[in-house]
Amino acid sequence: xxxxxxxxxxxxxxxxxxxxxxxxxxxxxxxxxxxxxxxxxxxxxxxxxxxxxxxxxxxxxxxxxxxxxxxxxxxxxxxxxxxxxxxxxxxxxxxxxxxxxxxxxxxxxxxxxxxxxxxxxxxxxxxxxxxxxxxxxxxxxxxxxxxxxxxxxxxxxxxxxxxxxxxxxxxxxxxxxxxxxxxxxxxxxxxxxxxxxxxxxxxxxxxxxxxxxxxxxxxxxxxxxxxxxxxxxxxxxxxxxxxxxxxxxxxxxxxxxxxxxxxxxxxxxxxxxxxxxxxxxxxxxxxxxxxxxxxxxxxxxxxxxxxxxxxxxxxxxxxxxxxxxxxxxxxxxxxxxxxxxxxxxxxxxxxxxxxxxxxxxxxxxxxxxxxxxxxxxxxxxxxxxxxxx
Numbered sequence: 001x002x003x004x005x006x007x008x009x010x011x012x013x014x015x016x017x018x019x020x021x022x023x024x025x026x027x028x029x030x031x032x033x034x035x036x037x038x039x040x041x042x043x044x045x046x047x048x049x050x051x052x053x054x055x056x057x058x059x060x061x062x063x064x065x066x067x068x069x070x071x072x073x074x075x076x077x078x079x080x081x082x083x084x085x086x087x088x089x090x091x092x093x094x095x096x097x098x099x100x101x102x103x104x105x106x107x108x109x110x111x112x113x114x115x116x117x118x119x120x121x122x123x124x125x126x127x128x129x130x131x132x133x134x135x136x137x138x139x140x141x142x143x144x145x146x147x148x149x150x151x152x153x154x155x156x157x158x159x160x161x162x163x164x165x166x167x168x169x170x171x172x173x174x175x176x177x178x179x180x181x182x183x184x185x186x187x188x189x190x191x192x193x194x195x196x197x198x199x200x201x202x203x204x205x206x207x208x209x210x211x212x213x214x215x216x217x218x219x220x221x222x223x224x225x226x227x228x229x230x231x232x233x234x235x236x237x238x239x240x241x242x243x244x245x246x247x248x249x250x251x252x253x254x255x256x257x258x259x260x261x262x263x264x265x266x267x268x269x270x271x272x273x274x275x276x277x278x279x280x281x282x283x284x285x286x287x288x289x290x291x292x293x294x295x296x297x298x299x300x301x302x303x304x305x306x307x308x309x310x311x312x313x314x315x316x317x318x319x320x321x322x323x324x325x326x327x328x329x330x331x332x333x334x335x336x337x338x339x340x341x342x343x344x345x346x347x348x349x350x351x352x353x354x355x356x357x358x359x360x361x362x363x364x365x366x367x368x369x370x371x372x373x374x375x376x377x378x379x380x381x382x383x384x385x386x387x388x389x
Contacts, residue, residue: 001371001374002028002033002374002375002378003033005033005034006033006110006113006116006118006119007025007033007035007119007121008035008036008110008120008121008136009021009024009035009037009121009122010038010041010120010121010122010123010124010127011037011038011122011123011124012039013039013040014037014039014077014080016040017224017273018273018302020123020142020174020194021121021142021144023195023197023366024366024369024370024373025037025078026076027366027367027370028370028374029076034079034113034115035078036081036109036118037078037079037081038082039080039082041098041124041126041127042085042126079113081105081106081109082105083102083104083105084101085101086098088154089126089154090154090155095129095156095160102127102130103133107134110134117135117137118134118135118136118137119136119137119138119139119140119377120136120138120139120140121140122141122164123142123143123144125143125147125157126156126161127160128160128161128163128167129160131168132167137384137385138170138377138381139167139168139170140169140170141164141165141168142192143171143172143173143174143182144174145295145298145299146177146178146294146295146298147161149293149294149295150295151227165183165184166185168184169186170184170186170189170190170377171183171184171188171190172190172192172376173190174192174193174194174299174300175299175300176321177297177320179191188380190373190376192369192372193369194300194302195364195365195366195369196305196306196308196309196361196364196366197306197365198309198361198365201276201277201306201361202310203277203310204277204281205281206278207278207279207282208275208279210279211247211279211282212282214245215245216245216284217244217245217285217346218247218282218284219237219244219245219246219247219283219284219285219342219346220246220247220248220249220280220283220284220286221234221248221249221250221289222248222271222276222303223249223250224250225250225251226253226254227253227254228290228293228296229289229290229291230289230290230291230335231254231256233289233335233339234246234248234287234289235258235262236335236339237338237339237342238262238264240339240342241264241342242264243264244342245264245265246262246264246266247265247279247282248267248268249268249269249271249280250270251270252267280310281310283310283312284312284349285313285314285315285345285346286304286307286313287315288303288304288317288319288322289338290319292317296317297320299319300321301316301319301322304321304325304329305361308328308357308358309362311354311357311358312354313329313330313346313348313349313354314328314329314330314357315329315330315332315341315342315345316330316332317331317332317338318331318332318333318334328360330345330348
């Protein structure tokens with residue numbers, strides 16, 4: 001495992017949600033690496049909404065706050081950097097200004113912390129202009145999503161992402177689809193599977209009082225309820241099985257009023273990550289009800305392994321990455337089959353089968369994923385220093 005290094009990471013705002021690179025960063029810090037974390041550089045056009053106004057206000061406040069004012073979200077917290085940017089990357093001169101502003105802010109913090117030979121990791125497809133500007137010894141594009149397909153995505157993303165792929169020393173991708181469509185011209189394109197905090201996602205009998213009295217079986221989902229969650233599918237399931245109880249956990253960006261008449265549906269809202277197992281341990285089956293589109297097909301959902309780690313069956317829509325888990329995961333070809341598979345999943349809940357799921361999840365601990373990724377990064381860095389191609 002890499003140790004005693006300085007590592008720069010561009011990703012979403014630290015602590016906003018437990019993202020792929022936030023898990024990786026946590027592992028790095030536990031191994032005496034120093035992480036410099038640059039919050040979201042903005043990948044969607046802002047809209048005039050209350051939610052976006054609040055988030056913009058919070059970001060501006062962070063830019064001018066002192067380090068001691070920032071709350072620790074997880075056990076470890078990196079050096080947080082909040083450069084000033086203009087969230088409109090479709091204008092070339094704005095992108096140039098943003099890259100200048102980011103480089104200026106980051107270099108100042110690196111110098112103040114006596115950072116040496118930092119490694120650069122970025123998941124932001126608009127960060128192509130920062131490559132080579134921070135004195136990094138090695139640069140990595142860590143592709144976790146096809147951001148160009150998302151609602152309100154900047155039109156420039158395909159162009160800037162292509163430049164980023166070409167400039168970076170290596171590309172890591174979390175799904176086969178992303179791997180095949182983001183090919184490094186330097187021959188360093190690598191698959192990086194999603195991981196799981198196996199020590200965190202363990203079933204517990206200490207259930208939160210909000211789920212303690214929910215009748216079984218429980219069909220559950222946790223995560224952001226965004227535009228790619230198929231609410232029609234969940235509604236069809238709830239109507240088809242009045243004897244099952246459906247529980248959804250997570251912040252919702254969608255209107256859930258259609259479920260008001262479903263007595264077997266419970267929405268619990270957002271739950272702090274630290275206590276999520278106290279709620280999810282009531283699940284008998286975990287579901288991944290993603291619509292199939294340009295956003296979801298390239299994804300590798302984190303929650304699949306988190307469900308496995310809890311020791312429960314999983315029913316998923318027809319996602320390519322879900323198919324890799326064979327008969328441990330029920331993958332539906334269409335919505336009708338998804339509905340029909342739920343009783344089979346409920347029955348497939350024996351201790352023996354669930355031990356297999358827990359064992360499978362253990363193969364994908366974040367520690368294992370981070371070690372494999374950075375063993376490759378260190379090899380690439382060493383070859384770059386020696387001039388070997």
